Amino acid sequence: MRTWQRPYSLDVATGFAVLGLVAVAGLATFFAIMYVRGQLPTPVAILLAVWLAGAVxxxxxxxxxxxxxxxxGIRSRSLLRTATVPWASVAEIHSGTATMAGFDMGRVAIVIERTDGVSIQTPLQRGDLFRPFTFRPELGRLATWPEHYDEILTTLRAHHHDAQRRRTASTALPAPPPAATRPMNPSAGAGRARAARDALTAEQRRDIHALTRQHQRGALTDIEFAAELAKIQDTD
Structure with missing residues (x-):
């Protein structure tokens, strides 16, 4: 998932905002047609254009x-601010007190805790179906119904957990095997090693393969590897 997307279904307030955007665009088109036909004075058209631009x-x-x-990572978009946090810098995603300008709004909101101790309050808040006045957007906040809020919080935590798992798996990958060690005396042993490879049996090749894997994992030192290899090659 390379692009940014909301991992949850849209809430009621966002749905009305989308419909409102369509309505404003349609109203702007209507006023533009009236101005072209000369049915709208220029000062009024300018005033309406400025108002519609702000509304859009x-x-x-x-x-x-x-x-x-x-x-x-994860990104929080409020009305006046956008905050992006890489997954490696996210410590926790949880419910916290919803505040505005330092004042308690009487609700809880989804909060992103960064590893440096900074808290980012998202615009997603938990509304209350039994108190209609708290179930509405307020100055760039989205108060959604309790079940939807819990679903969003669970989904965001799952994405954070998956990101942690991917990061752990990437750091736990085995290191690339070291470069093959040259023979201690290549000029003297090259001909002998080539002749030995030609005369190796299937069992000896299997033993050499297993020995090489042990050497690559660091279970054998160079001296031990050379000694064991010589024993296998000298075996009739």
Missing amino acids: AVTARHAMLGVYVSDG
């Missing part, structure tokens, strides 16, 4: 509110 910008930004994930 705010509505489009509101439609993009939420939390996005990719293979590289």
